[in-house]
Amino acid sequence: MIELYYWPTPNGHKITLLLEEAGLPYQIKPVNIGAGDQFDPEFLKFSPNNRMPAIIDRAPQDGGDPISVFESGAILIYLANKTGQFFGPDQRAKVEQLQWLMWQMSGLGPMAGQNGHFNIYAPEKVPYAIDRYTNETARLYGVLDRRLKDREFIAGDYSIADMACYPWIVPHEAHKQNLDDFPNIKRWFKATQARPAVIRAYAKGEEVRPSNTPMTDEQKKILFGQVPSNTRR
Structure with missing residues (x-):
């Protein structure tokens, strides 16, 4: 257990x-x-x-x-x-999945988190901070969208890389991101969202x-x- x-x-x-x-x-x-x-x-x-x-x-x-x-x-x-x-099946696949897990941990999560803080929770609106983190979130979405251009999932089969990234894309509207601007993310997002698990x-x-x-x-x-x-x- x-x-x-x-x-x-x-x-x-x-x-x-x-x-x-x-x-x-x-x-x-x-x-x-x-x-x-x-x-x-x-x-x-x-x-x-x-x-x-x-x-x-x-x-x-x-x-x-x-x-x-x-x-x-x-x-x-x-x-x-x-x-x-969801991690493998060989060394090359593991390397791909680890890279994108670390990308989420060091980039997408922290930047989207600061985006949410300054857009939603901060007691005062700080335009510089809002622009800084909204723009950086958009840049990271662009990186992920390019990655998904020619593949169904982020790093081979559905893996811990997808599980790490998906929850940080769920609040895209609150983070001032429009999935219509990122069609590859949108397709991946809907497919992941529909998984029974x-x-x-x-x-x-x-x-x-x-x-x-x-x-x-x-x-x-x-x-x-x-x-x-x-x-x-």
């Missing part, structure tokens, strides 16, 4: 996508990031960056003690290796926190006001 410490954010959705695709038994342990659950001392023992998702594998392949993993990209690699699915994964997220639930000012303060003094609870 996999214990998944989770909240329905793009990084959280990555892991339910893989778990649902692989058919691996798991139990969701909600980490309400608006309430500050990510600062709980017990959670910090295995997720020291006070971020979710994180997992604890109670039945690792070596039969030893439970294994905990934090960071969504590391979790995807761990689970793909555990199940022997994707539908199940997002339904799990709705059970934990409905997507139309507004974020309160107090939750924003907890989520976006993190400094060293309030991460050592």
